[in-house]
Structure formats: C-alpha cells, structure tokens
Amino acid sequence: MTRLAPEPVRSARHATRSIALLPLAASLALAGCSSSQPAPMTAAATPAAPAALRPLRVTAPSPDPRIGLRAGLFDAGQAAWNVRLVSTTPPAAPFVGVTNSDLAFKGNYAIQGNYNGIQVWDISSPARPTPVVTYVCPASQSDVSVYGNLLFVSGEGLTGRLDCGTQGVDEAVSHDRLRGIRIFDITNIRDPRYIANVQTCRGSHTHTVLEHPGDRDNVYIYVSGSSSVRPAEELAGCSGLSPNEDPNSALFRIEVIRVPLAHPERAAIVSSPRIFNDLVAPPEHGLAPADLAEIEAARRSGGFVVGQGDRARVVSERRYAPVLDSIMEARGGMGAPSAADTAALRSILEERFGRGRPEPSDGPAPGPTQCHDITVYPAIGYAGGACGGYGLLLDIKNPAEPRRMAAVSDSNFSYWHSATFNNDGTKILFTDEWGGGGAPKCRDTDPMEWGADAIFTLRGTRMEFQSYFKLPVAQTSLENCVAHNGSLIPIPGRDVMVQGWYQGGISVFDWTDPKHAVEIAFFDRGPVDPERMRSGGSWSVYWYNGVIVSSEIARGLDILELVPSEALSRNEIDAAKSVRLEQLNSQGQPKFVWPNSFALARAYVDQLERSGAMGTDRVASVRRTLSEAEGRSGASRSGVLGSLARELGDDAAGSMDATKVRMLADVLRGLANGG
Amino acid sequence: MEESIQRDLPDARIAPARGLMILAFALGLAACASSAPAPAEAAPRLAELEALYRARQDSAFLEVSEADVAFMMGMIDHHAQALVMSAMAPRNEAGPALRRLTARIINAQRDEIGLMQRWLRDRGRPVPEVDASGTVHAPGGEHAMHMDHELMPGMLSPEQLDELLAAKGTDFDRLFLRYMIQHHQGAVTMVHELFATDGAAQDELVFKIASDIQVDQTTEIERMQLMLDALSQDGRNP
Numbered sequence: 024m025t026r027l028a029p030e031p032v033r034s035a036r037h038a039t040r041s042i043a044l045l046p047l048a049a050s051l052a053l054a055g056c057s058s059s060q061p062a063p064m065t066a067a068a069t070p071a072a073p074a075a076l077r078p079l080r081v082t083a084p085s086p087d088p089r090i091g092l093r094a095g096l097f098d099a100g101q102a103a104w105n106v107r108l109v110s111t112t113p114p115a116a117p118f119v120g121v122t123n124s125d126l127a128f129k130g131n132y133a134i135q136g137n138y139n140g141i142q143v144w145d146i147s148s149p150a151r152p153t154p155v156v157t158y159v160c161p162a163s164q165s166d167v168s169v170y171g172n173l174l175f176v177s178g179e180g181l182t183g184r185l186d187c188g189t190q191g192v193d194e195a196v197s198h199d200r201l202r203g204i205r206i207f208d209i210t211n212i213r214d215p216r217y218i219a220n221v222q223t224c225r226g227s228h229t230h231t232v233l234e235h236p237g238d239r240d241n242v243y244i245y246v247s248g249s250s251s252v253r254p255a256e257e258l259a260g261c262s263g264l265s266p267n268e269d270p271n272s273a274l275f276r277i278e279v280i281r282v283p284l285a286h287p288e289r290a291a292i293v294s295s296p297r298i299f300n301d302l303v304a305p306p307e308h309g310l311a312p313a314d315l316a317e318i319e320a321a322r323r324s325g326g327f328v329v330g331q332g333d334r335a336r337v338v339s340e341r342r343y344a345p346v347l348d349s350i351m352e353a354r355g356g357m358g359a360p361s362a363a364d365t366a367a368l369r370s371i372l373e374e375r376f377g378r379g380r381p382e383p384s385d386g387p388a389p390g391p392t393q394c395h396d397i398t399v400y401p402a403i404g405y406a407g408g409a410c411g412g413y414g415l416l417l418d419i420k421n422p423a424e425p426r427r428m429a430a431v432s433d434s435n436f437s438y439w440h441s442a443t444f445n446n447d448g449t450k451i452l453f454t455d456e457w458g459g460g461g462a463p464k465c466r467d468t469d470p471m472e473w474g475a476d477a478i479f480t481l482r483g484t485r486m487e488f489q490s491y492f493k494l495p496v497a498q499t500s501l502e503n504c505v506a507h508n509g510s511l512i513p514i515p516g517r518d519v520m521v522q523g524w525y526q527g528g529i530s531v532f533d534w535t536d537p538k539h540a541v542e543i544a545f546f547d548r549g550p551v552d553p554e555r556m557r558s559g560g561s562w563s564v565y566w567y568n569g570v571i572v573s574s575e576i577a578r579g580l581d582i583l584e585l586v587p588s589e590a591l592s593r594n595e596i597d598a599a600k601s602v603r604l605e606q607l608n609s610q611g612q613p614k615f616v617w618p619n620s621f622a623l624a625r626a627y628v629d630q631l632e633r634s635g636a637m638g639t640d641r642v643a644s645v646r647r648t649l650s651e652a653e654g655r656s657g658a659s660r661s662g663v664l665g666s667l668a669r670e671l672g673d674d675a676a677g678s679m680d681a682t683k684v685r686m687l688a689d690v691l692r693g694l695a696n697g698g
Numbered sequence: 699m700e701e702s703i704q705r706d707l708p709d710a711r712i713a714p715a716r717g718l719m720i721l722a723f724a725l726g727l728a729a730c731a732s733s734a735p736a737p738a739e740a741a742p743r744l745a746e747l748e749a750l751y752r753a754r755q756d757s758a759f760l761e762v763s764e765a766d767v768a769f770m771m772g773m774i775d776h777h778a779q780a781l782v783m784s785a786m787a788p789r790n791e792a793g794p795a796l797r798r799l800t801a802r803i804i805n806a807q808r809d810e811i812g813l814m815q816r817w818l819r820d821r822g823r824p825v826p827e828v829d830a831s832g833t834v835h836a837p838g839g840e841h842a843m844h845m846d847h848e849l850m851p852g853m854l855s856p857e858q859l860d861e862l863l864a865a866k867g868t869d870f871d872r873l874f875l876r877y878m879i880q881h882h883q884g885a886v887t888m889v890h891e892l893f894a895t896d897g898a899a900q901d902e903l904v905f906k907i908a909s910d911i912q913v914d915q916t917t918e919i920e921r922m923q924l925m926l927d928a929l930s931q932d933g934r935n936p
Contacts, residue, residue: 096751097744113747120754122902138902163902180905181893191900195893250909251893263890392916411917434798437806438917457802459910461903462809473802555816557755577751 076634092549105544105588113579115157128607136165160187168608174207179226202226224261224273243422244280247394274392299390398442402614407442428484435472445518454506465504467497474505489537501550502526508563513602513615523561543590569600592629597622619693627687636680664695765898777807781832790870852884882915
C-alpha cells in the first residue's frame with residue numbers, strides 16, 4: 024500500500040519559554056460597534072524609523088541577577104539594573120500584613136491604598152518618605168484617585184462598611200455594607216474628612232477619574248466592578264439577571280458617577296452605559312508565524328490542511344491513511360493514489376475534520392459583563408477599556424456617554440486588565456492579568472504570550488496588534504507574577520514605560536518600536552517567604568515628578584530613580600524630570616509636554632547618535648555649539664541657538680530621522696526665543 | 699441605581715483593624731513604637747514589624763467560616779474535573795485553538811487548586827489531593843470518594859465524561875466546548891451561592907479566589923461560546 028508522503032510537521036516555535044503549545048498570536052480585531060470613522064488621530068509625531076536606523080540594543084546583565092534571589096520579607100535579596108532603590112519604607116503598623124494596593128499623587132504626597140484603608144506619605148524627600156496619615160477604613164481594593172481636594176477610594180469586597188468599622192459584615196444582605204466609591208475631602212491632607220459614598224451594584228474594583236476639558240464644574244468617575252451583583256434587598260434596583268430577562272441588569276455595563284466640584288457630597292450615578300452591546304462578532308483569529316509555518320510545511324509536503332483561519336488543522340497520516348485506503352479499495356486501485364483519490368480524500372477530510380455540523384447556539388449572552396479598568400486620555404478624547412475578554416477603544420468626548428469605537432480580542436489573553444496609551448496617542452498597550460495577580464505566572468513553564476502586555480498601534484480608531492512583551496526573566500513558583508500596573512516615563516521622543524509585575528519586580532521597557540519592546544532597566548527582590556507563596560511585589564509603579572514610586576504589597580513603599588545607561592542617557596532622564604505634574608492618577612493619563620531646555624535638546628542629540636541618524640562628527644559639533652550657547656546669555660545665546668536651529672532645519676530633509684532633527688531644531692528655536 | 703449618601707462619617711484613623719486588638723495584646727505591639735533607627739520617625743524595628751506581619755497573616759487562619767471551607771473543598775473537586783476534561787484534548791485530536799484553551803485551563807486551574815489547598819491546610823482542614831490525571835483523593839487517603847457531583851453545579855456525569863472521551867477531532871472540540879461551558883457556568887453559580895451565604899467570603903483570600911473564578915470563567919465562557927458559534931457557522935456556510 025502506498026502512502027502519501029508523510030508530513031514533516033514541525034512547529035517553528037520561536038518563544039523559547041513556551042511549553043508544548045502553539046503560541047498563536049491571534050489578535051483578532053473585531054469591527055467596532057458602529058462605523059469605521061475617519062481617523063481623528065494622526066501619527067505625525069511618532070518617530071517612524073527608517074530601516075537604516077539602528078534599533079535599540081542593550082547588553083543585559085548575564086546571568087540575569089534576578090535569578091536565585093534570597094527570600095525574605097524585609098531582608099530579601101535584591102537585584103537592580105539601570106535603576107537605584109532610593110528608599111523602602113515599611114507600612115504603618117495597622118497596615119502591616121495587609122495588602123497595599125494602588126497609588127495616586129498630589130503635590131508632594133503619595134496616597135497609597137491598602138485593604139485596611141489609605142496611607143498618605145510625604146515624598147518631598149524621596150530618601151525619607153514620612154507618613155502623614157494612616158486612615159483605617161477597610162475595603163478591597165482601596166483603589167485611590169485624587170482630584171483637587173477630593174480623594175476617591177474603591178470598595179468591592181464584602182467586608183467594607185459605611186462606618187469604616189473593621190469588624191466586617193457577616194450578613195449576606197446588610198445596609199451597613201459599602202461597595203462602591205468613598206469620597207474624602209483632603210483640603211487638609213493630614214485630616215481627611217469622609218464626606219460621601221456612592222453605592223454601586225457590583226462595587227468598585229477600580230475606578231477612573233475623568234476631567235472633561237469643557238466642564239469645569241464636574242468630574243466624572245468610571246466605575247469598574249468585577250465581582251458579583253448585590254441583591255436588590257441590599258441595594259434597591261440591582262439585578263444580576265441577564266439583560267434579556269431584565270433590561271435593568273447591572274451586568275454588561277459600567278457606571279458613570281458625576282461629582283459636582285462645588286458639592287461633592289451630591290455625587291451620584293448619572294448613567295450606566297452599555298458599552299458592550301452587540302459585541303458579538305465571531306473570533307477571526309489571525310495566525311502567528313509559528314502556526315503559518317506549521318501549516319505551510321504540511322502543505323508543501325503534500326499533507327492535508329483542512330478548515331480555514333484559526334480552525335485550520337493538519338490531518339495526520341495516521342488519520343487520513345485508512346480513509347485513503349478505503350477510497351482506493353473502493354475503486355480497486357493499486358499503486359500510487361491518483362489525483363482523483365486525493366481530491367476525494369480532501370473532500371472527506373474537509374467534511375470530517377474541517378467543519379462541523381450546524382448546531383443551534385443557546386449559550387449565554389455574548390460580550391463581557393464588565394470592565395476591569397479603564398484608562399482615559401482626555402487629551403485625545405479616547406479611553407482604553409480592559410473589559411473581560413476584550414480591549415476596547417472608547418470615545419469619551421461626552422463623558423457621561425462613552426461610546427465604543429473598536430474592540431480587540433486575543434486568544435492568548437485570559438483577562439484584559441488595564442490600558443496605557445503612548446504620549447502621542449498612536450499606540451495602546453493592554454495588560455493581561457492572567458490568574459488574577461495571586462498566581463505565579465512567570466515561571467519558565469508559562470508561555471511568554473500569556474499574562475503579558477499586548478501592544479497595538481492606533482490607526483484612526485483601528486487597533487492593530489504588533490507584539491507581546493512579558494517580563495523577560497523567569498520567576499519562581501513562590502512569587503505571584505503577571506503583568507500589572509505601570510505608567511509612561513516622559514522620555515521625550517520615545518515610548519518608555521515602567522511596570523509592576525508583582526513579585527516579578529519592576530521592569531522599565533522601551534516600546535517605541537511596537538514590534539520589539541526592549542527591557543532597559545529592572546528592580547527585583549526574592550520571594551517574600553522561602554517556604555510558600557505569600558502575596559507580595561509591586562502592585563503599581565508610576566513615574567511621578569522625577570522618581571519611580573512603587574506600592575509594594577507586603578513591604579510598603581519603594582522609591583527608585585533611573586540611572587543613566589547605554590539605553591537611556593543622563594540628558595534623557597533630566598528631560599523626563601523637567602515634566603512636572605500637580606497630581607497624578609495613572610488611569611487618567613496626562614499628556615506630557617516638555618518645557619524647552621538644554622537637557623531636552625541634548626536628549627534628542629543623544630537619540631540621534633544612538634540610532635545612527637546623525638554622524639559622529641555632526642553630533643560632536645552640535646554638542647559643542649550647545650555648550651557654547653549655554654555659556655552665553657541673552658541675544659548672544661539666542662543668536663547661536665537660532666543659527667544652529669536653521670542649520671539643523673536644513674539638515675533635516677537629508678536625515679534618516681528627519682522628524683527628530685526637526686524636533687531638535689524646534690527646541691533650539693524655543694530656547695532662542697527665551698522659552 | 700440607588701445611591702446612598704452618608705454625611706459626617708466617623709473619622710476612623712484610630713480604629714483597630716479586624717482582629718487586630720487581640721494580636722496587639724498578644725504581641726505587646728499595641729503602640730508599635732520603638733527607639734530603633736528606621737526610615738520613618740518612631741517606626742518600629744523591622745523585626746517587630748515582621749513579627750506583626752506573621753502574626754496578622756496567621757490570625758486570618760483563626761476566623762474560619764464553614765461556608766468558605768465547603769466552597770474551597772467543593773471547588774477543588776470541581777476544578778479537578780476541568781483538568782480531567784482538558785487533559786483529553788491532545789489524544790482526542792482537538793484543534794489548535796481548543797488545545798490552546800485547554801492548556802490554559804490546565805495551567806490556571808492547577809494553580810488555583812494549589813491556592814485552595816493551601817488555604818485549607820493553613821486552617822488545619824482536611825485537604826483533598828488531586829493527582830496528575832485530575833483524580834481527586836479525598837482527605838484521609840481513600841481513593842476518589844467522588845463527592846456527590848449532582849450536588850455541585852455544572853459537573854459532568856460519568857456518562858457525559860465517557861461521551862467526551864469517545865469524541866474525536868471536531869466532534870471533540872464541539873462537545874468539549876459545550877460541556878466546559880456547562881462546567882464553568884456551574885463554578886460561577888457556586889460563587890453566587892457563596893456570596894449569598896451569611897458570613898461567607900469575609901476572608902480576603904476567599905473573596906479574591908471566588909471573584910477571580912467568577913470573572914475568569916465568565917470571560918472564558920464567552921470565548922468558548924464564540925468558538926462554538928464559529929464551529930457551527932462553518933457547518934452552515936461551507
């Protein structure tokens with residue numbers, strides 16, 4: 024009996040740490056709800072790198088010092104690369120052994136959530152943060168945000184009480200329970216006054232404060248609640264039925280609270296937008312290179328590939344051989360199978376393996392029932408929603424009525440957790456909190472596509488998948504680890520982000536090239552406990568006014584600073600430090616604007632040198648001229664700068680990175696004009 | 699949407715946390731003051747804080763709700779069946795998308811079983827063991843008592859398991875998705891029942907595990923439903 028040639032199906036696995044899984048990079052772009060609108064955003068400011076520019080290369084320490092760190096609560100081994108730990112301050116006694124959560128900032132203060140309340144730190148001196156107030160008022164997760172003199176705190180767990188009591192709430196239905204948003208007046212931050220609550224049906228796992236540029240009288244809060252719906256006996260009007268059974272269902276919606284700034288105690292829910300409606304498009308997974316390679320290899324060797332798209336599968340010889348035998352037997356054939364035999368086989372296999380019989384679907388209502396977190400970026404009028412199995416792009420120009428513009432899903436993503444835009448609004452990064460943050464998902468057996476970041480470009484309102492980024496070092500099974508909260512670092516001309524990976528530590532990475540994110544700095548500790556997994560690590564880490572501040576779940580507050588390296592120059596760090604904010608809620612993303620400075624100009628020169636876009640001699644002469652100008656003042660300085668700006672303006676057209684040369688010239692012009 | 703507003707709420711800065719009082723007395727740490735050098739003024743020594751950390755973590759083991767224990771015991775068994783179902787995928791020639799799904803279910807639910815076992819062990823409760831095949835060994839060493847599956851929502855009957863074991867290729871994919879949706883919906887029901895029980899899920903870890911199971915499995919149900927719809931659509935539109 025003659026067989027078809029066996030199929031040498033080889034998986035072209037590229038992810039070195041994947042287990043025996045096909046890492047299908049299936050980013051499936053689902054059509055948005057309404058229409059594909061013309062692009063409101065353009066990518067003009069993104070430094071698009073011509074092929075000739077040198078990609079960012081770093082020499083990471085080898086072996087990786089994060090491996091094998093000693094365990095300990097306050098004395099764990101530490102590893103740092105291109106960052107320096109400035110201080111670690113343990114929690115105040117009432118919060119020791121209780122989870123520290125998210126961070127918000129106002130002036131010189133860092134406000135840290137804790138499952139037992141809120142902790143305010145004065146971080147004027149990063150080397151010695153001082154406790155300002157420890158306010159005991161239990162609720163998980165105590166996600167915090169500030170706006171002016173108001174502080175908002177999320178409560179979701181069943182133990183949160185209206186009176187801040189610590190005894191929990193034993194009854195399944197109770198009017199003592201708080202699940203929603205607590206509002207504090209922090210006009211005197213040493214003495215927060217608890218002024219109001221807004222109760223919601225699912226509580227508040229996280230929330231996002233949205234300032235609307237056209238509305239000076241109010242701020243808005245998007246509430247994401249991911250736990251169960253409260254009984255109507257506890258909070259009237261709450262229904263956990265499906266929307267088909269009850270149009271007022273608390274599922275499949277978010278809540279929008281409006282807070283009148285003159286009367287914050289009158290804060291109330293103003294809308295419950297059903298931003299998930301009609302999110303029913305079937306999955307159209309794109310295939311990853313590894314999958315395409317497998318299928319192509321099978322095709323080339325005469326094997327059978329049946330089905331289409333993500334359902335394509337290779338039928339093994341073991342399965343098709345008996346079928347082919349029976350076809351040939353039926354025609355009494357001998358020798359090699361004919362083309363007709365092969366065609367008949369293909370038809371049978373398609374029927375048997377490629378697709379199934381139709382089956383009526385009587386499954387659950389489609390679409391996510393909630394968001395985990397929403398990041399608003401008012402400067403561009405959009406928000407990124409991390410909602411169940413989807414990443415959403417929302418139009419927030421009308422704050423009370425956010426509209427879904429696009430949705431993406433990804434078969435490697437378990438649970439969409441949070442979103443971060445790049446400063447230009449031309450990219451969006453989503454995280455996947457696979458395992459919920461309590462599990463060790465960075466072991467060497469966990470695929471690099473799972474529990475990672477997914478980077479998308481934004482072309483108009485279309486999100487296009489580019490690549491994954493995951494903490495590039497394995498952690499032990501004693502360390503809870505998965506992608507978690509972070510923020511941009513305002514490095515001008517680049518997209519650089521700092522991110523917490525729980526006990527995976529803190530990672531700084533460059534995602535200017537969305538297809539190749541590169542880690543450029545890290546800080547890590549050994550496990551909290553040498554014997555067993557205990558929750559710990561960086562819940563959130565944000566850049567705020569020159570320092571990196573991390574909320575350590577078990578160990579308190581860490582403050583770090585960047586150290587210059589081949590991947591990040593002193594000038595770039597100084598330029599980042601020149602961006603000052605009065606307050607920061609990382610989920611209310613601020614647009615960074617860099618004041619003109621010599622550091623900013625030198626940062627661009629450093630980047631042009633690093634990428635090879637400016638030759639060595641030219642770099643040296645530009646730097647000389649900058650130093651010369653800095654040594655002068657008044658009209659003399661302006662003259663030197665203006666002249667260099669003109670020269671660079673002329674250079675730009677011939678440069679491999681014309682955009683950045685022009686950005687440099689603009690800074691010089693600004694400096695020349697005294698600004 | 700109801701809202702309730704409460705004004706002039708008590709200032710809670712000095713209130714001790716749940717269970718803290720006993721500990722503070724036990725450890726003599728009530729004041730948490732110390733003369734040792736530390737980053738913050740009047741901060742206690744790190745050794746004292748570490749003792750407080752251990753004591754507070756251990757104190758969570760003292761207040762145990764029977765509803766929570768029953769939930770954890772039951773959910774271990776429930777998760778174990780998901781392992782059994784998912785482990786069939788390679789041999790039953792599941793498609794690539796389904797294999798990816800089952801690999802993730804195995805990874806996720808194995809970790810969660812570990813978390814739940816630890817929770818029970820910490821509280822001195824009997825711990826069901828789950829072997830590599832997903833078979834549950836009841837506490838005490840007897841083999842697979844197999845608790846009343848009918849009592850746990852979503853569990854597959856032995857007949858359903860046999861049916862799944864016999865299915866191959868696309869038929870397996872389809873049947874697996876149907877049964878795993880049923881199975882996951884059962885887990886979500888168990889969470890709802892837990893939260894509707896007086897005294898339940900006051901424990902931080904129980905609330906977190908139950909909430910995570912609810913969101914993860916609700917998300918996965920939706921993904922599986924889309925996969926199932928896609929398989930069916932292929933059949934309708936050849």
